[in-house]
Amino acid sequence: MKDYWQEIRALTMRWVLRLSREKFSMLFTLVQPMLFWLIFFGNLFQRAADSQVTQAPNYISFLAAGVVVMTVLNNGLAGGVDLLFDKENGFLERLMSTPIHRSSVILSRFIFVMTITSLQVLVILGVAFLFGVHPATGLLGIATILLIGMMFGVGLTAISMAMAFSVKSHGDFFSVLGFLSLPMIFLSSALVPLAAMPGWMSVLAQFNPMTWAIDAVRPLILSGWSEALPHVGMVVLVMLVFDALCLYGGAKAFRRAMG
């Protein structure tokens, strides 16, 4: 157990070190979602969006939940990228030829991605706060938002890792990633409530786990516990199923790739 912890800590610290060496890229990945989506998109659609439709005092406060979950989505889907590069340049083989638990590398990646995502979510909520979005459920609500984010993120990161272990080249990986990310966002309640979507899109959006996450995060920010709790309960159930499926697939891909 002591060994296990030593491995995971060392491997997690490696991700942290890498990030700290890539200051520019860190800045951009941190700033991009709130700059592009929250500040630009949120303010841009301020008057175009009908508050009768969004059921929110303004578009930014409606969008905040969407941007939070979008960040989880993008970080999660990109969570396997570094393992993909490790696989391609042989670093993963070097790690795997050492007497470590087979799961340590993967766990370190989960821990790292979840931590970074949580920090980013906090920054986004902070920026939203500056634009007057005050979460209705307070600090406990924010903790709940982080929990939902992590539950969604675990499954997404597992999908990403499964892809990283299965694809032939990183070109394939990024094509699939680019193909998944935007449709997931458009076919969810991130930008527009389901009720305001064309029928066929709202049907598809209902099967998107992202919609479930947003529908729980949004009342936590906008309304309050009484409205949020049923959604939170529902999303926890949905995410448990989602995570179980993704982890199962991820473990399978990992075992196949690692012989």
Place this chain on the structure above:
Amino acid sequence: MDRAIAIEVSRLCKTYDAHKAVDDLSFQVYAGEIFGLLGPNGAGKSTTLRTLITLLHPTSGTASVFGHDTVREADTVRMLIGYVPQERAIDRFLTGREHLQLLGALYHLTKEEAAKRIAELLKLVELESHADRPAKTYSGGMKRKLDIACGLLPNPKVLFLDEPTLGLDVQSRLRIWEYVRMLKARGMTIVMTTNYLDEADQLCDRLAIIDGGKIKTLGAPAELKIALGGDIVSLTLKETDRMAGLESALKNQPAIKAVRLTAKGLDIRVESPEKALPVILESANRLGCSIEFIQYNRPRLDDVFIAHTGRRIQDDIPKEE
């Protein structure tokens, strides 16, 4: 002679779909020797190596390191081995020291143990002054040295080197060879793959030539060359009428394996030129044959390779995986 066996590979097969990457391979590596797997790209060297370092499970057959099965006792094997991958398996954002510290934790060393060993290794591979720079600033040779330091960190009994000097300049190559010889002198067993014939020739105590997933021949480089029939001394004589006399005089000498008449002289196969040349010259003198020209050819490993695989090592076969 009974020698301790470090590695035992027995009827190893690895199949990808229909393609046999390794086909019924058996060999032993003795403790303390440098053992080479020589072959063109795609011959099955890397597959064999990756089985030995526990990363691949054989389709059939077994491999063991100091008696420990690479599948059933993978963790024990991993404690005994060090691995230097083929590609520069370097994280360009980490410094040299951070690479070694990471591995120290993965081998469950304490901070103090690790720090001591890391200092020794950095000194050994002459990277002390570059240890705290990110690896992306390293030259190819420096990366390779770091790779080797990483492989040595666990203080392994067996070190596996996958194409250790691929793409390096001459200077760095010679340096790496020096390290490998030094490690052998310290008693380490070394298994390396290479597709450089001169490297196999210079470095390996024994080597297996692998092609199409099978071992074509196995032995010490010198043995393999001798097995081809020995070195050839070619004589060109001034007077061709005395050739037959010289031929029969040489035929029964112990130092000489075979004599063949050519248009202007003789081709003499010899086991060692040191013994054979004096005999040849003395006989020629005695019979009054004046020699116009002597040429001496030692078979090279290239000749061994061609003799066993039917082609040159540079003629790569397409890699399938």
